[in-house]
Amino acid sequence: MEVRDLRYSVAGRTLLDGVNLLLPAGRSLAVTGPSGSGKSTLLNCVLGLIRCDEGEVVVAGRDLTTLTPRSLARHRRSTVGMVFQFGELLPELTPVENVALAALLAGVKRDEAFGRARRLLTDLGVPVGGTPTAELSGGERQRAAVARALVNQPQLLLADEPTGSLDAQNREAVADLLFSLPEQWGCAVLVVTHDTSVAARAHGCFTLHEGKLLSQGSAAESRPTLAEGRGR
Numbered sequence: 001m002e003v004r005d006l007r008y009s010v011a012g013r014t015l016l017d018g019v020n021l022l023l024p025a026g027r028s029l030a031v032t033g034p035s036g037s038g039k040s041t042l043l044n045c046v047l048g049l050i051r052c053d054e055g056e057v058v059v060a061g062r063d064l065t066t067l068t069p070r071s072l073a074r075h076r077r078s079t080v081g082m083v084f085q086f087g088e089l090l091p092e093l094t095p096v097e098n099v100a101l102a103a104l105l106a107g108v109k110r111d112e113a114f115g116r117a118r119r120l121l122t123d124l125g126v127p128v129g130g131t132p133t134a135e136l137s138g139g140e141r142q143r144a145a146v147a148r149a150l151v152n153q154p155q156l157l158l159a160d161e162p163t164g165s166l167d168a169q170n171r172e173a174v175a176d177l178l179f180s181l182p183e184q185w186g187c188a189v190l191v192v193t194h195d196t197s198v199a200a201r202a203h204g205c206f207t208l209h210e211g212k213l214l215s216q217g218s219a220a221e222s223r224p225t226l227a228e229g230r231g232r
């Protein structure tokens with residue numbers, strides 16, 4: 001993913017004021033910042049849900065700002081996975097059904113969709129029986145949300161406050177899982193979080209401040225190659 005000179009204003013306020021970010025496959029980045037600084041807005045630009053005023057957003061080789069709504073939706077389905085703070089799963093469906101549904105909507109055949117869902121959930125330690133998702137623990141639900149984001153084998157995984165609703169133990173487990181994905185799956189991971197201990201696990205960390213991304217380095221700085229960002 002590459003974001004070039006992104007600018008976006010809303011209600012007379014400049015939220016993104018020339019944001020640049022480069023996130024290669026197999027690397028992770030965290031973005032922190034005060035409430036209201038525009039972090040979710042940045043993710044929505046990367047998802048193509050918000051059209052920026054200026055700049056480019058390149059995901060898996062295509063500039064989203066040039067795509068029609070239909071091609072944008074198709075490109076997003078095939079390249080991006082998203083994890084939300086509260087999982088946003090359908091509570092009455094089982095975890096397998098929730099995860100398989102994302103694959104079915106992307107055009108995967110039924111047997112393959114359910115097979116992928118069961119395998120992923122088993123790998124991530126989520127029960128694959130008939131229990132409705134509403135009955136799972138917070139950590140299990142969030143791991144199921146990660147499985148749903150991964151089911152279409154995305155090149156880019158985005159997460160907005162993925163540990164915000166979890167207790168300390170589950171926060172650790174979900175953060176471990178998310179930041180293991182670049183190595184395990186080769187995808188790029190971009191996480192927005194208030195939690196500095198979660199952010200410190202990323203290859204690179206930025207703070208969004210007055211529309212600019214400021215590099216914070218990372219506790220993972222000892223790793224040989226940082227995910228690159230050109231924030232300042």
Ligand SMILES: Nc1ncnc2c1ncn2[C@@H]1O[C@H](COP(=O)(O)OP(=O)(O)OP(=O)(O)O)[C@@H](O)[C@H]1O
Nearest residue numbers: 010011015033034035036037038039040041042194
């Ligand atoms: N369509 C809109 N109209 C008016 N204001 C908006 C709109 N969209 C976003 N905002 C404002 O822009 C600011 C940035 O919102 P955003 O959700 O990106 O912040 P955030 O950094 O993710 O905050 P939080 O950490 O609390 O989730 C907020 O003050 C929000 O109220």
